Amino acid sequence: MKTKLSVGLVLQYALAVFFMLLFCLPLLFMISSSLKDPQAIFADVKSWKAFFPVGDVNFDQYLGVFERLPMAQFVFNSLLVSGVVVIAGLFVNSLAAFAIARLKFRGQNSLLVFLIATLVIPFETIAMPLLVLVNSLPRLSWEDGSIEITIGWLNTYLVQIMPFIAGGFSIFLFVQYFKTLPKELDEAAIIDGASYFSIYWRIIVPLAGPAFATSAILSFLAIWNAYLWPVMVVQTEALRPVQVGLDYFWASTSEEGTQWGEIMAYSTLITLPILIIFVIFQRAFVASVASSGVKG
Amino acid sequence: MIKLTRALLAASAASAIVLSGCAATDSASNSEEGAATGETTTISMWSHAAGNDQEIATVKEAITDFNASQTQYEVVLEEFPQESYNDSIAAAAASNTLPCVVDVDGPIMPNWAWAGYLQPLTIDSALEQSLLPGAKGYYNDQLYSAGAWDAALGMLARKSTLEAVGARIPTVAEPWTQAEFDALLAAIDATGDYDYAIDWGNGWTGEWFPYAYSPIMQSFGGDLIDRSSFETADGVINSDASVAFGEWFGSTFAKGYANAAQTGDRTEFIAGTIALQYNGNWAVKDAYEALGDDLLILPPPNFGQGPKIGAASWQFGISSTCESPEGASAFIEFILQDKYIVAFANRIGLIPATATAAEQVPNYAPGGPFAVFVEFSNSYGVLRPPTPAYLSVSTIYEKAVADIINGANAKQALDAAADEIDANLADNDFYR
Incomplete structure (x- = not known):
């Protein structure tokens, strides 16, 4: 089989390669810089060498990262918080979306409009009221061998998780996807005596893989990159997530100075989980974006 | 289905305790602060x-x-x-x-x-x-x-550089005058031996800007805010002296003596590609180890009101x-x-x-x-002005100086800063 190599096709590929390089260059710069001494990073920055691990390549910056902060603890914290938010969020948001997209009740559309409206409110505007709220809420704690009720959620994983489980965007995404599934599936199941939860669990969920994948990726990304909220509510190093860890390397007005090499090494380390998750889910992600008409 | 529901409920309860309770001992350090535990x-x-x-x-x-x-x-x-x-x-x-x-x-x-x-x-x-x-x-x-x-801040230089251009080595008693400093920058630039004559440290941001540059403005006779009342910046941050500072400081970039796109690592002075460096005492150890006796730690120039550096x-x-x-x-x-x-x-x-x-x-x-x-x-x-407004003043000043470095008109940039600071003061009832 022969493929005709038209000018248009060549241009199309050239453009694709150009944009691929454009988006890959920052990553290449970050990874290659993480393998160089800080002096070499700045020496190479004005040439092509900035994007390649050339010269005295070593892992000193990575060693420096592990010496400067409790890397494993920070990664564990972020994985735990992101993981719980994603898993709980998929369940809660898809259930809410199921109700909006598949059931019939008064105020259905108003509810959806209200949820979409929450998307335009920046988190920064509600951060302080939310802080005061969570600081006055009770929680269960384990003390001296018994479960007790304590007031205030600060310095817990809970405070990093609970406010972010339900999300307007995620619900909207599920609603859009669920609406594409034929209503006849529900009707047939109801005739067979299925409950609404059975319809959700046995019919809708198995058919909505791409929506779940997209929601999982976007939620994970948002929580993994959370910075302001952890700065406000986490007052102990043991519970700090990875993004706040970046602050450990900034010290321009100290004898040591800002550790650019270590910043690149740390950035590489904390970018890897995101890249891995995206690579795993990318087919489903693209399929969902294409079918739901939602762009992340 | 009942089994599933029970399992979910059990998992939720266990998770709630684990996620909310596992940091209880850590948070106690704050919540129980000051509370007596035994003796x-x-x-x-x-x-x-x-x-x-x-x-x-x-x-x-x-x-x-x-x-x-x-x-x-x-x-x-x-x-x-x-x-x-x-x-x-x-x-x-x-x-x-x-x-x-x-x-x-x-x-x-x-x-x-x-x-x-x-x-x-x-x-x-x-x-x-x-x-x-x-x-x-x-x-x-x-x-x-x-x-x-x-x-403390100072001017770092190589003795060999100053000798090469025939510049006087200043002392605490007799720092460089503005004319001497201008002549030095021009002389260094004329040698063609350096990429830039001076590194002002403008690759650093945040508090560095008011810490490092407002003392130069004070040496010109200007200041950030009226220190008698702390209720206005108009006529102070945009006074003739402050504007003179802005014009002069901006000119060091416009003439190519300093790099407006300076990076934050500040390695050029030790590498020998920039002749002078305005820096703090925390950063001098590396230069001393690299240059030894050739390193000079010099007072900042006197721009009229004596050399000034930030304290605290x-x-x-x-x-x-x-x-x-x-x-x-x-x-x-x-x-x-x-x-x-x-x-x-x-x-x-x-x-x-x-x-x-x-x-x-x-x-x-x-x-x-x-x-x-x-x-x-x-x-x-x-x-720096001991006023609650300083947080806002420093941010506004940083923006004004950054604009000047990038070629903005000094008078306009500092007028805008004065307006913004005064608006902030009024918005906060003058921090009374």
Whole structure:
């Protein structure tokens, strides 16, 4: 089989390669810089060498990262918080979306409009009221061998998780996807005596893989990159997530100075989980974006 | 389905306990701050030095020694990275979870005192007297903070460079005049041996801008705000003298003497591609090790009102919610002993806060290679305006200077800064 190599096709590929390089260059710069001494990073920055691990390549910056902060603890914290938010969020948001997209009740559309409206409110505007709220809420704690009720959620994983489980965007995404599934599936199941939860669990969920994948990726990304909220509510190093860890390397007005090499090494380390998750889910992600008409 | 529901409920309950309860002991350091546990009262302390091994090591040493020296109080440390420390403090104040002892950047202290985060600090008067002016923080004539060190700025140069262009080597008694400095920059530029004549450090951002550049403006005769009332910046930050500073400073970039796109690593001076560097004493060790006797640490030029440098660095204070201020004061007095001041100075390279400590630090003892910074600090140090408005003033000034560096008209940039500062003052009822 022969493929005709038209000018248009060549241009199309050239453009694709150009944009691929454009988006890959920052990553290449970050990874290659993480393998160089800080002096070499700045020496190479004005040439092509900035994007390649050339010269005295070593892992000193990575060693420096592990010496400067409790890397494993920070990664564990972020994985735990992101993981719980994603898993709980998929369940809660898809259930809410199921109700909006598949059931019939008064105020259905108003509810959806209200949820979409929450998307335009920046988190920064509600951060302080939310802080005061969570600081006055009770929680269960384990003390001296018994479960007790304590007031205030600060310095817990809970405070990093609970406010972010339900999300307007995620619900909207599920609603859009669920609406594409034929209503006849529900009707047939109801005739067979299925409950609404059975319809959700046995019919809708198995058919909505791409929506779940997209929601999982976007939620994970948002929580993994959370910075302001952890700065406000986490007052102990043991519970700090990875993004706040970046602050450990900034010290321009100290004898040591800002550790650019270590910043690149740390950035590489904390970018890897995101890249891995995206690579795993990318087919489903693209399929969902294409079918739901939602762009992340 | 019932099994599934039960399993979900059980998992949810277990998760709730695990996720909310596993940090209970950590949070206790704040929530139980000041509460007596048996005979010992816990004093929680926050430090901004997470990630800065050398600084935090001394803090930890002092805490260990203090806790071992008596049984009445136990100081418990929590470390925060400097970049987000102020935000963490603001959030803690909003949620009423401030620790007992905090460290606070000198120019920020008045804002925290005004906002009610801090209570006045009572320490031994002899200790208070012995500290450098830049190591003490006063607001409304009351001491609120005291620190173990101060920082100072100076001009770094190579002796060989100055000799090559026939420039006079300035002294504390006779610093360069503006004319001499201008001639020096032009002469260095004319040699063609350097990419740029001077590195102003404009690759650094944030507090560096007001810390480093407002003293130059003060040397011209300008200032950030009217210090008699702290209720207006108009006619001060945009005064003729301030505008003269802006025009002159901008011209060093416009003429190509300095790089407007300077990076933050500041390695060019040691590498020999930039001839002069305006920097702090914390950064001089590398240059000294690289250049040895060829390194000159020089006073900033006199632009009319004498050389000026910024004063005040990180200090210790007591939060307004601290229930054991006497214990907190005892700890602050403890960590301000010469032993720890010397340790701080040796480890992080800053100026010891007392003369007796300075004598024990080889670099800052009389005749030491960096001793001249102590002279700069004593002779030229100017506190940044001790007003709660400083947080806003510094940000607005940073933007104005950044605009000037990038070619904006100095008069317009500083007029805009004056308007913005005055609007901020009015919005906050002049921080009364």
